[in-house]
Amino acid sequence: MNLQQLRYVVATAEHRTMTDAARSLYIAQPALSRAIRDLERELGMTLFARSGRGVVVTPQGRRVVKLAREALNAIHEIESLATHGHSPEAELRIAATPSLEPGLSARLLPAYTAEHPGVRVHIVRCESRDGVVNAIREQRADLGLTDLPVPADLITRPLERQEVVLISPPGLKLPDPVPIGSLSGLRLVLPTPGTARRREFDALFLKYGVSPAGTVETDERGGWLTAVRSGVASLLWYRTMAEQAVRAGLVVRALDPCIRRVVAIVHARRRLPAIAQEFLAVAEKGTAA
Structure with missing residues (x-):
């Protein structure tokens, strides 16, 4: 054995x-x-x-x-014994998706490193929620930052509810906020059919009786904003990406009614290293504030 x-x-x-x-x-x-x-x-x-x-x-x-x-x-x-003394080699590994990494880098990491300057934080970049889950399961990351839901074998610690917005190429005549019904017939960048993420979009569209036109279907997030910049389609994404979209010359509009998704820190059902427990404490403190 x-x-x-x-x-x-x-x-x-x-x-x-x-x-x-x-x-x-x-x-x-x-x-x-x-x-x-x-x-x-x-x-x-x-x-x-x-x-x-x-x-x-x-x-x-x-x-x-x-x-x-x-x-x-x-x-x-x-x-992880070496991390308890916060030696120079101490490293905290956090898996995150491209959509949520900016918020992690801008808010949570500065607060954590200010209290624990001896710990090096390594971001494990994952293309999707499934990638974050696998990084945790395979112990390539101590913690993960992703939206919910995740499988029941992981522990979730909700942080915030992030707003979903519509990111569009300039010149598209739409009100702000955009009634969700207006998404019918609109060309959208969507995940690949059959994936968990696409099923969530389809459930959302079904709930509101919306039938968008999926012009671009891909799971490669790096190309999502590129598709919008080219004028091919619009994109449903998080408000945290709005600044990046505006810099790219795109238009960001709220949805009516407002749609929010729960973002959480997730980890395996095992005793965490001390540095990971301390990160959770900083994150929960920030949430309470």
């Missing part, structure tokens, strides 16, 4: 399918299945019962998963 096998067991229990667990671990699904079978053979017990669309943790497996999590958490704590 080794640590890699323990990580495989925990990932399989969290994802409930070998395919999703393998994807999160960046390994081939047959390799994961083989490693789990080898461990089951070594232990002389069945950890996962195979079902039609995934796996179910057995009673014996639940005990092994619990102990595996505890072992991995202990390893994580041992690795």
Whole structure:
């Protein structure tokens, strides 16, 4: 038995399918299945019962998963011991999406580094909410900043509710604020069909009886503002991106009724390093203020 096998067991229990667990671990699904079978053979017990669309943790497996999590958490704590004294090597890793990183850099990080100047903060840039979730699960980040919802295996600490606005090329004749019904027939930049983010947009449109025209469908956020600048379409995005959009010569309008999304700090269900706990304390202090 080794640590890699323990990580495989925990990932399989969290994802409930070998395919999703393998994807999160960046390994081939047959390799994961083989490693789990080898461990089951070594232990002389069945950890996962195979079902039609995934796996179910057995009673014996639940005990092994619990102990595996505890072992991995202990390893994580041992690795983070050096951070308790805030040595020059202390590093806090925070995963964030491009939409939310500006707010993190402008508000939370200055407040934290002012109180803890000995800690180096590394931003793990993720293209999407799923990227933030995976960075936390794979322990590439201690904390994550993203909008909700996230999977139930993560702990969420809500920070604020951010306003969603319409960012458009100049010359588009729309009132400010824009009635949501006016989005019908409007050319929009939208996430790729079938993705979690697109399903959220589709649910929003269904709620308000809106049928926009998805001119550009892409998950590459770096090209969203470029598409708007080219005059191809408008974009629904957060108010925190308004300054960047205005600098690019674009027009930012509020929506009526106002739509807000909850932004939160998320982390795994394990004991956090001291520097991460201190960051949460600074963030909660700022929220209370």
